[in-house]
């Protein structure tokens with residue numbers, strides 16, 4: 737992708753580190769998915785293939801730009817068609833969206849200056865992230881501003897990045913051994929049908945997720961995504977398959993503030 741985009745430095749014919757792209761919120765849909773009339777060039781989403789695409793202050797991006805990410809999030813490819821030429825670029829990136837609770841970013845913060853955004857403005861701000869886009873986001877976590885005591889405790893007890901990376905490596909190895917002989921390498925890549933057929937879980941394990949689906953809190957796509965996250969949590973814990981705890985954690989990570 738980097739070669740096709742003309743971004744490969746001459747002294748480095750191979751990209752050895754997973755790419756990282758963080759487009760500005762003024763980015764157009766074409767900048768993200770690719771553009772051109774006679775020669776099509778991959779956009780930032782394809783340049784982030786097998787790496788990270790980070791959209792800071794996501795609600796500031798235009799709706800068409802955000803919605804252009806839906807196709808690659810679903811299929812891992814971007815198909816561009818023009819009058820005389822068409823192309824298919826891979827775009828399987830890890831999408832990270834960050835958003836403030838409101839335009840002034842002070843809502844819910846324990847600071848001296850309180851948020852003054854009218855409630856309609858606040859609601860409109862977050863609703864710019866459309867339902868269909870958020871339906872493709874596996875982990876949705878609300879963060880509160882940390883207190884000084886929490887920051888101190890974090891420095892003492894939190895794992896280092898190296899320790900966390902070791903956990904990820906072990907989980908990836910567990911996933912790879914389970915998926916040996918299949919075309920997939922990570923839980924995220926397993927198609928829904930295969931997930932439900934080959935790795936079906938007992939009904940009593942998936943019950944909370946099934947209930948969330950039946951009550952309309954989860955879409956069919958969302959249900960599959962909860963199951964994939966639960967498998968990853970099992971791989972992180974060293975379990976052969978997810979149990980009720982992993983299903984519950986996956987639901988909590990997807991539906992912040994959900995009713996038990």
Ligand SMILES: [Zn+2]
Nearest residue numbers: 838840851853
């Ligand atoms: Zn505000």
